[in-house]
Amino acid sequence: MPKDNPGFNTLAIHAGAQPDPTTGARTTPIYQTTSFVFNDADHAAALFGLQQFGNIYTRIMNPTQAVLEERVAALEGGTAALAVASGHAAQLLVFHTIMQPGDNFIAARKLYGGSINQFGHAFKSFGWQVHWADPADPANFESQIDERTRGIFIESLANPGGTFVDIAAIAEVARRHGIPLIVDNTMASPYLIRPLEHGADIVVHSLTKFMGGHGNSMGGIIVDGGTFDWSKSGNYPMLSEPRPEYAGMILHATFGNFAFAIACRVLGLRDFGPSISPFNAFLLLTGIETLPLRMQRHCDNALAVARWLKGNPQVAWVNYAGLEDDPNHALQQRYSPNGAGSVFTFGVKGGYEAGKTLVEGLQLFSHLANIGDTRSLVIHPASTTHRQLTEDQQVLAGAGPDVVRLSIGIEDAADIIADLEQSLGRL
Numbered sequence: 001m002p003k004d005n006p007g008f009n010t011l012a013i014h015a016g017a018q019p020d021p022t023t024g025a026r027t028t029p030i031y032q033t034t035s036f037v038f039n040d041a042d043h044a045a046a047l048f049g050l051q052q053f054g055n056i057y058t059r060i061m062n063p064t065q066a067v068l069e070e071r072v073a074a075l076e077g078g079t080a081a082l083a084v085a086s087g088h089a090a091q092l093l094v095f096h097t098i099m100q101p102g103d104n105f106i107a108a109r110k111l112y113g114g115s116i117n118q119f120g121h122a123f124k125s126f127g128w129q130v131h132w133a134d135p136a137d138p139a140n141f142e143s144q145i146d147e148r149t150r151g152i153f154i155e156s157l158a159n160p161g162g163t164f165v166d167i168a169a170i171a172e173v174a175r176r177h178g179i180p181l182i183v184d185n186t187m188a189s190p191y192l193i194r195p196l197e198h199g200a201d202i203v204v205h206s207l208t209k210f211m212g213g214h215g216n217s218m219g220g221i222i223v224d225g226g227t228f229d230w231s232k233s234g235n236y237p238m239l240s241e242p243r244p245e246y247a248g249m250i251l252h253a254t255f256g257n258f259a260f261a262i263a264c265r266v267l268g269l270r271d272f273g274p275s276i277s278p279f280n281a282f283l284l285l286t287g288i289e290t291l292p293l294r295m296q297r298h299c300d301n302a303l304a305v306a307r308w309l310k311g312n313p314q315v316a317w318v319n320y321a322g323l324e325d326d327p328n329h330a331l332q333q334r335y336s337p338n339g340a341g342s343v344f345t346f347g348v349k350g351g352y353e354a355g356k357t358l359v360e361g362l363q364l365f366s367h368l369a370n371i372g373d374t375r376s377l378v379i380h381p382a383s384t385t386h387r388q389l390t391e392d393q394q395v396l397a398g399a400g401p402d403v404v405r406l407s408i409g410i411e412d413a414a415d416i417i418a419d420l421e422q423s424l425g426r427l
Contacts, residue, residue: 008075008191013289016070030282031063050246050254050266060270064278068285072211072221075190075288076203079226080258082265083219083281087186087206088118089274090220091153093264094182094202096272097238098150101127105151106144108135108165110158110398113385115184119153138169142177150235151180156195156335157187159371160381160405161319161398162344164331171199178235180228186210187343187371191295192336201228202260209372210342212287213294217280222264226257239263294374294410299339301416302408308417309346314354314424316347316402342408343371345381345398352401354427355380359404361423364415376409376416 006014017028036055038044046052055061065083073081084090095105107119109132119130131149133140141152152174154165167183174181182202183195189210195203205211207219230239230252239259242248246266252259269275299322306320321328322340332340348354358380359367365378369385379385381399394400408416 009292011071011074012291015074016067017285028064028067028282028285030278031058032278033062034058050249050262058278059273059275060265062278062281064281064285065276068207068219068276068281068288069221071285071288072190072205072207073223075194075291076185076223077190077194077196077225078203078223080224080261082222082224082261082269083207083276083284084222084269085220085274085276086218087184087204087208087220088114089272090204090206090222091115091118091184092272092274093268094204094222095123095128095151096126096268097260097263098180098236099126099128100237102129103127103148103150104129104131104146105153106131106133106141106149107152108133108154108158109396110135110161110163111153111155111184112159112186113381113389113397113399116393116397117388135163135165135170138166138173141170142173145173145177145179149177149179151182153182153184155184155187156193157185157341157343158398159187159343160345160379160385160403162187162321162341163319163398164321164328164335164340166331167193167195167198167200167335174201175199178233187341188336189291189295191292192299192338192341196223196225196227198335201225207284209370210295210298211291211372212284213291213372213374214283214287215370215373215375217283217287219276219280219284222261224258224261226260228260230259238267243267295342296338297410298342298408301410301413302340302342302344302406304413305406305408305416305420306344306346309420312421312424314349314427316349318344318346319398320344320346343405344408345403345405347400347402348404348424348427350402350427352382355402355404356383357427358423361426362419363422364411364419365406371405371407373407374410376411376419377407379405381405 069081131144180201183200203223239252303322321332
């Protein structure tokens with residue numbers, strides 16, 4: 001690219017990519033191979049010893065995946081990235097890299113239901129503990145930090161309610177205590193919010209959602225902000241102490257501001273193996289090329305739908321930060337002036353049964369457990385994604401019995417509204 005600081009639209013198309021040197025193919029090829037030939041024995045030894053970068057085995061890295069990693073790192077403003085099989089895989093590798101048995105982390109209470117389940121149940125098998133905090137109150141995070149706390153985890157735009165979080169205020173808490181801030185930026189995408197610019201140290205995504213955008217491929221990614229000193233406290237031994245499997249190499253001392261991404265790759269992905277396939281990486285790269293166009297249309301449509309729902313007599317409330325009277329509106333204007341995102345919730349008069357009935361009556365909307373598709377999607381979280389929680393936990397997570405979550409697509413807004421109108425009219 002000829003310009004030193006290309007714009008977001010240009011990066012979404014070009015970052016990390018160049019014509020294939022052998023064939024001249026302009027689109028990044030799908031390198032559908034398990035492994036790669038070494039030049040000689042010394043070359044192989046240098047690759048395995050982390051003394052030289054290059055391809056060994058697709059479980060660890062692959063040229064198609066590498067373009068995806070470089071592109072997302074560029075869009076987020078990070079130093080490096082690691083693409084993996086899913087957003088959940090990304091979270092597992094992040095915490096595996098920073099946590100030891102007996103350690104804990106603080107997580108925002110308003111999160112995707114799957115993350116709540118992963119943190120509260122699956123992570124216990126590793127001896128990792130989670131403490132829950134109110135994302136609207138940074139002091140609530142600080143009050144729970146102790147000598148075994150190793151990180152803070154939030155969503156920039158909380159699922160399912162579309163609630164904005166004051167990233168900078170929580171980042172300040174993390175800095176005061178010498179722990180990294182990890183931000184799930186799935187719902188916003190870097191088109192709306194770049195958490196590293198507001199004090200985050202690590203960003204994760206489910207690429208399955210808005211980044212890919214077409215509901216056709218699973219993927220996740222970890223972006224290293226290069227901002228955290230992993231050696232200062234001695235609390236992150238996987239980065240600050242000699243690694244026996246790499247001849248005593250200290251990863252932070254060796255790789256500096258992209259050491260975290262390297263550690264996730266060579267200590268986590270290498271052994272747990274949640275690799276993204278080259279084909280999925282190719283599809284996600286293709287989707288990212290239109291990310292800025294799609295996200296703006298998502299936001300414009302969502303605002304039109306939220307305004308219409310606000311005036312419908314069957315609707316008890318609408319939670320969308322793009323509405324001028326929404327309690328989150330000021331945060332939305334500060335962090336995401338391009339729009340409030342595609343996903344939001346509203347309450348149906350009649351509670352649990354009315355919510356289920358509404359979902360079943362929609363025709364244009366697809367009833368499924370996903371967000372970030374070109375198509376409009378709907379779900380009733382209390383009966384699906386958050387059903388493993390108690391009713392009190394559902395309410396705290398923004399997924400109470402009357403809540404319906406919409407992920408507004410890029411169809412004509414009039415058609416989206418018409419579908420909602422006909423189904424609400426049946427209640």
